[in-house]
Amino acid sequence: MWPFAIVLTFILGAFVTAVYFLEVRVRDRALADRVAAVSTLVDQKLSKDTNLMQAVLRTMMGNHAVESAFARLDRDALIREVGPLFETLRADHRITHLYFNGPDQVNVLRLHSLDRYGDLIDRTTMTKARDQGLAMHGLELGSLGTLTLRLVTPWQGRKGLLGYVEIGEEIEHLVDEIRDSLSVDLFVMVDKRFLLPQQWQHGLTLLKRQGNWNRFGSRVMVAQTTGQVPFALNDDVLTNLSSGSTEVFSDGDRALHLAMLPLIDAGGRRIGDLVVMRDISALQQTFLRSIMTVTLLSLLAGAVALGLFYFSLDRVERDYRRQHDLEHQLLRLGTEHQRILQIEKLSALGTMVGEIAHQLNNPLVGVVNLAQLASREADDPHRTRELLKEIRRAGEDCHSFIQSMLRFSKVSSFESRPTPMAQVIEETVLLFRQTESRQLPVETRLPEQAVVLTVDPILIRHALFNLLINAAQATVGEGAIVIALDRALNPDSGNPGWLLSVTDHGKGIAPEILGKIFLPFFTTRSDGTGLGLPVVQHVALLHGGYVSASNQPEGGTQFAVWLPEDGKLLENNRSDQLGHGA
Ligand SMILES: Nc1ncnc2c1ncn2[C@@H]1O[C@H](COP(=O)(O)OP(=O)(O)OP(=O)(O)O)[C@@H](O)[C@H]1O
Numbered sequence: 103m104w105p106f107a108i109v110l111t112f113i114l115g116a117f118v119t120a121v122y123f124l125e126v127r128v129r130d131r132a133l134a135d136r137v138a139a140v141s142t143l144v145d146q147k148l149s150k151d152t153n154l155m156q157a158v159l160r161t162m163m164g165n166h167a168v169e170s171a172f173a174r175l176d177r178d179a180l181i182r183e184v185g186p187l188f189e190t191l192r193a194d195h196r197i198t199h200l201y202f203n204g205p206d207q208v209n210v211l212r213l214h215s216l217d218r219y220g221d222l223i224d225r226t227t228m229t230k231a232r233d234q235g236l237a238m239h240g241l242e243l244g245s246l247g248t249l250t251l252r253l254v255t256p257w258q259g260r261k262g263l264l265g266y267v268e269i270g271e272e273i274e275h276l277v278d279e280i281r282d283s284l285s286v287d288l289f290v291m292v293d294k295r296f297l298l299p300q301q302w303q304h305g306l307t308l309l310k311r312q313g314n315w316n317r318f319g320s321r322v323m324v325a326q327t328t329g330q331v332p333f334a335l336n337d338d339v340l341t342n343l344s345s346g347s348t349e350v351f352s353d354g355d356r357a358l359h360l361a362m363l364p365l366i367d368a369g370g371r372r373i374g375d376l377v378v379m380r381d382i383s384a385l386q387q388t389f390l391r392s393i394m395t396v397t398l399l400s401l402l403a404g405a406v407a408l409g410l411f412y413f414s415l416d417r418v419e420r421d422y423r424r425q426h427d428l429e430h431q432l433l434r435l436g437t438e439h440q441r442i443l444q445i446e447k448l449s450a451l452g453t454m455v456g457e458i459a460h461q462l463n464n465p466l467v468g469v470v471n472l473a474q475l476a477s478r479e480a481d482d483p484h485r486t487r488e489l490l491k492e493i494r495r496a497g498e499d500c501h502s503f504i505q506s507m508l509r510f511s512k513v514s515s516f517e518s519r520p521t522p523m524a525q526v527i528e529e530t531v532l533l534f535r536q537t538e539s540r541q542l543p544v545e546t547r548l549p550e551q552a553v554v555l556t557v558d559p560i561l562i563r564h565a566l567f568n569l570l571i572n573a574a575q576a577t578v579g580e581g582a583i584v585i586a587l588d589r590a591l592n593p594d595s596g597n598p599g600w601l602l603s604v605t606d607h608g609k610g611i612a613p614e615i616l617g618k619i620f621l622p623f624f625t626t627r628s629d630g631t632g633l634g635l636p637v638v639q640h641v642a643l644l645h646g647g648y649v650s651a652s653n654q655p656e657g658g659t660q661f662a663v664w665l666p667e668d669g670k671l672l673e674n675n676r677s678d679q680l681g682h683g684a
């Protein structure tokens with residue numbers, strides 16, 4: 103029972119663990135998908151805004167009035183021509199910057215800050231556009247900590263390079279849009295190496311923002327979609343996230359899952375990171391509930407399996423015990439049976455010895471007494487002759503007893519051959535008629551076809567003769583003796599054979615002695631030896647058959663010897679078979 107319980111517990115444990123890890127994988131995969139979606143959405147939005155800015159610049163550069171104003175570096179004319187357009191772009195499309203720079207990169211006009219000009223612009227997008235003579239765009243970090251998407255394009259006039267036009271937008275609104283689309287919170291972190299604390303602080307005041315330079319070691323948060331920055335979000339967590347792994351922790355009653363995307367500027371530098379945070383409280387609850395359900399169901403299944411196993415084991419054990427007890431009882435019964443057989447054999451032997459002694463003792467005592475009488479009366483020749491006659495009769499009795507004993511022992515030797523049964527029966531009846539003085543009628547009922555069985559004819563005749571003599575001895579009046587031969591199956595084995603029966607109309611056999619008549623020396627007649635029926639039984643067994651006795655309802659007895667059709671004889675264990683009942 104215990105090994106099974108341990109194995110079952112192990113299997114259930116493995117199952118629950120497997121389910122747990124499967125769920126964790128599903129959860130991680132869901133966040134990874136969300137992070138990938140954030141990355142795609144950021145790229146899409148940046149490229150869409152870049153396209154818009156490109157379209158604006160192209161339209162503007164097609165305007166001759168603007169072109170001639172820029173060619174003359176006429177600030178007032180430019181403000182007049184482009185000012186309204188910039189105001190519309192700022193109001194409707196969040197465009198925050200629009201610059202005109204001369205061919206020497208010196209700023210001519212900042213439409214978003216009219217009083218600042220004349221300074222050299224050497225930001226990456228500017229220098230790249232100058233070097234490659236093409237429009238360049240990308241993210242750039244301002245000194246105040248603002249992230250700006252810029253597009254700089256060289257303006258080729260009819261008389262050569264007029265200068266550079268630069269348009270840009272601060273991208274803070276992007277994180278809010280992404281939060282709305284993907285239901286994740288975002289924190290924009292900038293590497294402190296790219297900022298000066300004083301300028302950043304100045305930016306906070308200027309842009310009316312809140313922030314804490316010292317909240318993180320190497321990074322500073324410049325934008326966020328939620329004011330609830332988790333307490334557990336610290337430098338260690340950020341370091342882990344930047345290596346590409348994800349983090350799960352709880353913040354109050356919230357379960358949070360975090361990942362990170364790098365922020366690359368127009369010059370290809372990693373200027374900071376975008377921390378993606380997903381509130382997985384509901385997911386975690388479902389996850390816990392499903393794990394608990396799986397565990398409970400597994401435990402239940404395990405308990406049921408264990409119960410069933412225990413029940414079956416108990417039944418098997420009970421069956422085994424019952425069988426074991428039965429086998430034990432059978433063995434005991436077998437031993438007892440053997441002992442009883444042994445006792446029976448011994449008692450039969452005792453009876454036999456007693457009978458033999460008794461049968462021989464009576465005539466011998468007579469011989470001794472008669473001999474004494476004869477010696478006393480030796481002078482009376484007549485009396486002496488009479489006594490000698492008696493002595494001779496006693497001797498003859500002993501002789502005939504010993505003869506019948508010898509006949510009985512001779513039965514053990516036999517020789518079988520195909521024998522026509524009708525002939526054997528006829529010869530036996532003839533012999534019987536010569537012996538039987540009363541000339542009782544004998545009737546034979548034989549089948550029409552000749553029955554030839556492989557038997558020893560002498561033994562069969564001997565057995566049939568014994569049965570006829572017994573029948574005659576039992577018959578008081580004139581009742582006929584009937585000999586019949588009928589086809590019959592062996593009731594035990596079902597083998598085909600023949601039943602040779604002798605039926606008389608005599609006194610029948612008393613029920614109390616019916617079980618003893620086949621025992622050697624059992625007799626109810628004063629001059630009987632009790633060996634007739636044992637001989638019949640022995641002959642039947644030698645031929646692989648049996649003998650049975652039964653009282654007839656109308657009075658009288660029937661003895662029937664069953665002989666097999668194929669006539670196989672029992673070759674061994676003859677003496678044992680003599681001792682068994684029919
Ligand atoms: N046909 C029968 N009708 C009634 N009783 C019978 C019949 N045949 C046998 N018996 C009974 O069975 C006993 C045993 O018979 P069995 O032939 O063995 O011995 P027996 O006839 O007594 O002596 P033996 O045959 O040696 O002269 C008989 O003494 C008799 O009581």
Ligand SMILES: [Mg+2]
Nearest residue numbers: 568572634635
């Ligand atoms: Mg007899």
